[in-house]
Amino acid sequence: MDDTEKVGNSSCSDGVLLRMGLNDNKAGMQGLDKEKINKIIMEATKGSRFYENELKKDQQVNQRIEKMMQLKEKITTQQLLKAQLQVDKLVIELEQSRNLSSTIVHIDMDAFYAAVEMRDCPELKEKPVAVGSMSMLSTSNYHARRFGVRAAMPGFIAKKLCPHLTIVPLNFEKYGKVSKEVREILTEYDPNFMPMGLDEAYLNITEHLEERVRWPEDKRRFFFNTKNDTNMSAKSNEGGYSSPVLFEDNTPLMGNHPKQRDQSVENSVIFGTSAEEVVKEIRFRIEQKTQLTASAGIAPNVMLAKMCSDRNKPNGQCRISPERRAVLDFLRDLPIRKVPGIGKVTEKMLKALGIVTCSELYQQRALLSLLFSEASWRNFLDISLGLGSTHLEKDGERKSMSIERTFSEINTAEDQYSLCRELCRDLAQVLQKEGLKGKTVTLKLKNVNFEVKTRASTVLSSVSTEEEIFYVAKDLLGTEIDNIAPHPLRIRLMGVRVSGFLSEEEKKYHQKSIMSFLKSEKEIGFLRLQPGKSNEECFTKNSETSPRGSFFDKKRAARQLSRENLSPSETVGKQLFHDRKSSADFVKETKNVTELQNSNMSKIITCPVCFEEQSSNNLEELNRHIDDSCTEKFSQVISDKSHREKQLSNLSDIARNVCMKQCLFPKRISKDNEDHFEKTEHAEETSSCCSFEATEDSVLVCPVCNSKQKTTSLVSFNRHVDVCLNKGLIKELTEKKDFPSKTYNMENSNTVGEYAH
DNA sequence: CGGATCGAC
DNA sequence: CTATGTCGATCCG
Numbered sequence: 001m002d003d004t005e006k007v008g009n010s011s012c013s014d015g016v017l018l019r020m021g022l023n024d025n026k027a028g029m030q031g032l033d034k035e036k037i038n039k040i041i042m043e044a045t046k047g048s049r050f051y052e053n054e055l056k057k058d059q060q061v062n063q064r065i066e067k068m069m070q071l072k073e074k075i076t077t078q079q080l081l082k083a084q085l086q087v088d089k090l091v092i093e094l095e096q097s098r099n100l101s102s103t104i105v106h107i108d109m110d111a112f113y114a115a116v117e118m119r120d121c122p123e124l125k126e127k128p129v130a131v132g133s134m135s136m137l138s139t140s141n142y143h144a145r146r147f148g149v150r151a152a153m154p155g156f157i158a159k160k161l162c163p164h165l166t167i168v169p170l171n172f173e174k175y176g177k178v179s180k181e182v183r184e185i186l187t188e189y190d191p192n193f194m195p196m197g198l199d200e201a202y203l204n205i206t207e208h209l210e211e212r213v214r215w216p217e218d219k220r221r222f223f224f225n226t227k228n229d230t231n232m233s234a235k236s237n238e239g240g241y242s243s244p245v246l247f248e249d250n251t252p253l254m255g256n257h258p259k260q261r262d263q264s265v266e267n268s269v270i271f272g273t274s275a276e277e278v279v280k281e282i283r284f285r286i287e288q289k290t291q292l293t294a295s296a297g298i299a300p301n302v303m304l305a306k307m308c309s310d311r312n313k314p315n316g317q318c319r320i321s322p323e324r325r326a327v328l329d330f331l332r333d334l335p336i337r338k339v340p341g342i343g344k345v346t347e348k349m350l351k352a353l354g355i356v357t358c359s360e361l362y363q364q365r366a367l368l369s370l371l372f373s374e375a376s377w378r379n380f381l382d383i384s385l386g387l388g389s390t391h392l393e394k395d396g397e398r399k400s401m402s403i404e405r406t407f408s409e410i411n412t413a414e415d416q417y418s419l420c421r422e423l424c425r426d427l428a429q430v431l432q433k434e435g436l437k438g439k440t441v442t443l444k445l446k447n448v449n450f451e452v453k454t455r456a457s458t459v460l461s462s463v464s465t466e467e468e469i470f471y472v473a474k475d476l477l478g479t480e481i482d483n484i485a486p487h488p489l490r491i492r493l494m495g496v497r498v499s500g501f502l503s504e505e506e507k508k509y510h511q512k513s514i515m516s517f518l519k520s521e522k523e524i525g526f527l528r529l530q531p532g533k534s535n536e537e538c539f540t541k542n543s544e545t546s547p548r549g550s551f552f553d554k555k556r557a558a559r560q561l562s563r564e565n566l567s568p569s570e571t572v573g574k575q576l577f578h579d580r581k582s583s584a585d586f587v588k589e590t591k592n593v594t595e596l597q598n599s600n601m602s603k604i605i606t607c608p609v610c611f612e613e614q615s616s617n618n619l620e621e622l623n624r625h626i627d628d629s630c631t632e633k634f635s636q637v638i639s640d641k642s643h644r645e646k647q648l649s650n651l652s653d654i655a656r657n658v659c660m661k662q663c664l665f666p667k668r669i670s671k672d673n674e675d676h677f678e679k680t681e682h683a684e685e686t687s688s689c690c691s692f693e694a695t696e697d698s699v700l701v702c703p704v705c706n707s708k709q710k711t712t713s714l715v716s717f718n719r720h721v722d723v724c725l726n727k728g729l730i731k732e733l734t735e736k737k738d739f740p741s742k743t744y745n746m747e748n749s750n751t752v753g754e755y756a757h
Numbered sequence: 758c759g760g761a762t763c764g765a766c
Numbered sequence: 767c768t769a770t771g772t773c774g775a776t777c778c779g
Contacts, residue, residue, distance in 0.1 A: 050769050059760090136770045138766095151766090154769045195764045343764045375776065395774095404771060440758085450769080456759050495771085 026405035031146030037161060041148070044157045050311065053450035061345055065352045066373055072353070077372055084366040087381070091365070094385055099300070100322035102390040103275050105203040107186065107282065110314035112199035114141040116178055116293050117168045129163045130158055135406075138170060142314065175199075178290055185285050189278065194392045202302055204392050205278055213273045216733050224267045225288045262627040279317050303388030304330070306340050327386035331358040339383050343439060397503055402444075403427045404495025409448050411488040413481050420477050423496045424470040431469075436501050437462030441472040444495035445480060452493075455480060458500060469498060 014725035045051045109115065113131040118124045118141060128144035130137045134155040147162035155167050170436070179198040186193045195525040212220075224357040271281040279296045286294050297308025298319035304327065320330050335356055337347045351373075355361050361368075362384035369379045382388065386483075405422050410416055420443070441463065442456040463469050475497050481489050 045769090048769085054769095057762095132770085133768090138770085152770080156768050163773050200766075342763065345763060373777070402772060406770065408767090432774065443761085452761085454760060458758065493770090497772090729779090 013296050014735060017174045032148055032149075032161065040160050041157060044160050049449050061348060064345075065349055069352065070350060071371055072367070075367070079370060080366055083369050087365050087369050087377075091381065091385070094381065094387060097384070098324065098385075099390045100324070101206070102204060102300055103209055103322070104205045104299055104305040104390070105189075105205055105275075105279055105282075105304050106284075106299075106302075106309040107182075107203065107279075108295045108297075108309045108313065109182070109199040109286075110293045110295055111139055111141050112178075112292070113139045113170065113175055114144075114168075115170075116175055119291050120174070121168075124166060124168070128162050129168060130155065130165055131168050131170055133167065133169060133342065134159075137167070140165075158339045172198075173488070181290050182286055182294075185289065189282060190392075192392060192394070194394070201748060202305065202392050205275065209273070209275060212278065215273070217270050220271045220273070220277075220281070221268050222271070222288070224269070226267060230303035237644060238651065263395055276319055279319075283315075283317065300327070301386075301388035302392070303340060303383070304386060307334065307338055310338060331384065331386050334358045336361055336383070341379065342383070360385075398434070398436065398501065400438070400497055400501075401427065401431055401434070402442075402495055402497030402498035403430075404444055404493060406446075406493045409492060410494075411490045413489070416477060416481070416489060416491065416494070417474060420473055420496070421466070421470050423494060424473055425466040428464060428466040428469055429496060431464045436498075438498035439463070439466040439500035440498065441469055441476070442497040442499065443473050443476040443480075444493070444497065445477075445489070445491050448490045448492050450492070453480070455622075462500075462502065463498065469496065531581065610703035624667055 025756065032718055065358055084589075114129050114611045120128060126143075128141065128147060128149065130140040130144050130149055132138045135151070137153050137155050139151045140149045140158070144158070144162060144165055147165070149162050149165060150160040158165055158167070173367060175198050183193075183195060183201070186201055186203055193201050193203040195201045239433065268282065271277045271284075275298050275548075279298055283294050283296060287291065293315040295313035295315060296317040297305040297310050297311065298317065299305040299308045300320065300322045304320050308318045308320055308330070320326050336342050336350055336358060339358070340735040342350075347378055350361070353364060355364055362379055363386065364375070366383055368380050368573075370379075372380070374647060403426050405419075405423065407419075407479050439460070440456055440461050442454050444454045446452045457472050457476055459472055463472065
C-alpha cells in the first residue's frame with residue numbers, strides 16, 4: 001500500500017511521536033506543516049497511557065543502542081581489519097552471484113481502501129478521507145495526508161489534525177472483490193504471481209517478456225472503457241493532484257514505436273514489448289477495469305522492485321534497468337528506511353552509527369559484521385549491494401494461526417475466562433476449516449498500560465477444537481491471574497495463537513508410518529525396539545524403566561492428563577472459573593470421571609493423545625485406542641529427524657556432509673554414565689531412524705578443526721563450526737600473498753564496491 | 758521451548 | 767472516550 005509509506009525520524013530522543021506526523025507538505029496546498037502536525041499530535045497524546053508506554057519502549061531501544069555503542073568502543077583496528085577482509089571476500093562471492101536476468105514487477109494500488117470508497121461515493125471525491133474507525137485508521141487519501149493523517153493513526157487524532165476528515169468504516173468484502181478483479185489481470189502476465197495483501201503483488205514477467213516479443217499488435221491492443229471515461233479522469237486527479245492524462249509519468253506512454261500511435265481505432269491503445277510497456281499495459285487495464293490507479297516498480301529482483309514502486313507514486317512507475325551500475329545508482333542516496341525489512345528501530349540503531357543511506361550501509365559493512373548478528377549483517381550486505389531474490393517463492397505452509405481482540409478494560413477473572421473461551425472457539429473454527437492442528441498454544445495479553453505479554457505452552461499432541469485449545473489457554477490465563485493477585489488483571493487485549501503444526505512433509509511421514517504400522521507387524525521391524533518382543537511389551541517395559549523426559553514418560557503424563565481431560569465437554573465447560581485446581585478439586589474431577597466411566601451413560605470421550613472423540617465408553621477399548629495413539633505419537637518422534645535435517649541445511653557445505661553422516665550414524669566416543677536407556681543401544685544397531693534419538697548425547701567432530709565437540713544441541717555445534725570456519729577464513733586471507741592485491745584501508749575501504757566515498 | 762521484539766500489510 | 771489484527775523471522779536465555 002502506498003499509504004504505508006514509512007515515516008519517522010526516530011533519532012532524536014523525543015522522536016516517539018514524530019513517526020506519526022511527518023509528511024511532505026506540498027507548498028501552497030491546503031494542509032498543515034510538519035511542525036503544526038507534530039504539535040497537534042503531541043497535545044492529543046501526552047499524558048496518555050499509550051504515550052507512557054511509547055516512552056518506555058523508546059528507552060529500551062536507547063539502551064540497546066547504548067550497548068551497541070559500548071561494544072563498538074571495544075573493537076580494535078585489528079578486529080576491524082580482519083572483519084573487513086572476511087566481509088570483502090564475501091562481497092566478491094556475492095558480486096559473482098549477482099543475477100540480473102529476471103524481470104520482477106511490484107504492483108501497488110494507490111491508497112487502496114480510500115480509493116475504493118471514493119470511487120463508490122462521489123461525495124467523497126474532493127474531501128479528505130480516511131478508512132477505519134475513531135480508534136484506528138487503515139489508510140487515508142492523499143488529500144488527508146496533507147494534514148498528517150496516515151495509516152496506523154487513531155481516528156480521533158486524525159480528526160484533530162483535520163476536522164473535516166471523513167472516516168469511512170472498513171468494508172473488506174468490497175476490497176476483496178476489487179482485489180480479485182485486479183488479480184485476474186495480473187495472472188495473465190504471471191500465473192504464479194504473488195499477492196501481498198489485498199493491494200499489492202509481485203510478478204515475475206521474465207517469461208511473459210520472452211513470449212511477448214513475438215506477439216502481433218492485436219494481442220497488445222486494449223480499448224478505453226468509454227463508459228467510465230469521465231469517471232476515470234476524475235480519478236487520476238485524486239486528492240487534487242494536478243496529474244495528468246493517463247500515463248504522463250516518467251516516460252511517455254507511447255514510446256518510440258511509430259506503430260503504437262494507432263489512429264485506425266480511435267479508442268484503443270497498443271502497448272509495446274518492453275518491460276515498461278508491459279507494466280503500463282497492466283496499469284492501464286487495472287484502471288479501465290476498476291477505475292483505480294496503481295503504481296509499479298520494475299527491477300531485477302524483488303527487493304529492488306518494491307523500492308522502485310515507491311519512487312513515482314501515486315499513479316506512476318519506475319524501472320531499474322538490469323545493470324549493476326543502475327542498481328548501485330538507485331541505492332546510493334536511498335535512505336535505508338525505504339528498504340523493506342528496515343523499520344523504525346533498525347533505522348535508529350543504524351543512525352546511531354552514522355548510517356542513513358544505503359551507500360553508508362555498504363561503507364560500514366565491516367563494523368556491522370562485528371556489531372550485528374550474522375543474519376542481520378548479511379542482510380545489510382545484500383541490501384547495500386542491491387541483491388535480492390530473483391524469483392517469487394510461493395510461501396510455504398502456514399506456521400501459526402491466531403486471533404486477538406481489543407476491548408475496553410476487562411478486569412474480572414470471570415469475564416476474562418469467558419472471553420478466552422470465545423477466542424478459542426473462533427480460533428478453532430478457522431483452524432478446523434484449514435484442517436490444522438498445532439501443539440503449541442500461546443496466550444497474549446495487553447494490560448491497560450499497553451504492556452504486552454505472551455505465555456505459551458506446548459502439549460504432547462496437536463490441538464484444534466475449542467475445548468482442546470481452551471484447556472491449555474485457560475491454565476495460561478489462570479497463571480497470569482494468580483501471578484498478579486491480589487490485584488486484578490486489567491487487560492485491554494487478549495489473543496490466542498496455535499502453532500507447531502505438522503509440516504506437510506511430517507504429515508506424509510506420519511501417514512506412512514501409520515500405514516505400515518497397520519499393514520503388518522513384520523514390515524515395521526524398525527519400530528521394534530527389542531527383537532523378539534512385541535511392541536506392546538517394549539512400551540510397557542520402557543515406560544517403567546526409562547529415564548525422565550523420555551517419550552514413555554510423556555505417554556504416562558498424557559494418561560494422567562487424560563483423567564482431567566476425559567471429562568465430557570459439558571463438564572469442561574463448566575469447570576472453568578477459578579479452578580486453579582486445588583488438589584481437592586482435582587480429586588473431585590477424577591472421581592466424577594471414574595463414575596462416569598463406570599456408569600453406562602453414553603458420553604463422548606476424548607482421547608488424550610490424538611484428541612479424537614471416541615464413541616466407545618468401554619474402558620478396555622478406550623485404553624487400546626490410547627495405546628495405539630501413543631504408538632502413532634512415537635512414529636512422530638522418529639519423524640522429527642526431518643527437522644534436524646533442516647537444521648543441517650544451515651551449515652556450510654563442507655560441514656553439512658560430515659555432520660549429516662555423524663548425525664545419522666553417531667559414533668559415541670564418550671558418554672556420561674547416566675541416563676542411557678537400553679533402547680538407544682539397540683536402536684543404534686538396528687536402525688538409523690531410531691538412532692536419531694541417541695544423537696542428543698553423542699559426540700560430533702568439527703569438520704574444520706577436527707576437534708571433538710560434546711554438543712547438547714546442533715545449534716551450539718553449528719556455532720562452533722561457524723567460528724572455526726571464520727578463523728580459517730581469516731588465516732587464509734592473511735596468509736595468502738596474492739590475495740587481495742590491494743591493501744585494505746580502514747578509512748576508505750572501497751576496494752570492492754563502487755560507491756564513491 | 759518460551760518470550761520479547763521487529764517488521765510488513 | 768478513543769492507539770488494530772495477523773503473520774513470519776529472529777534473538778536471547
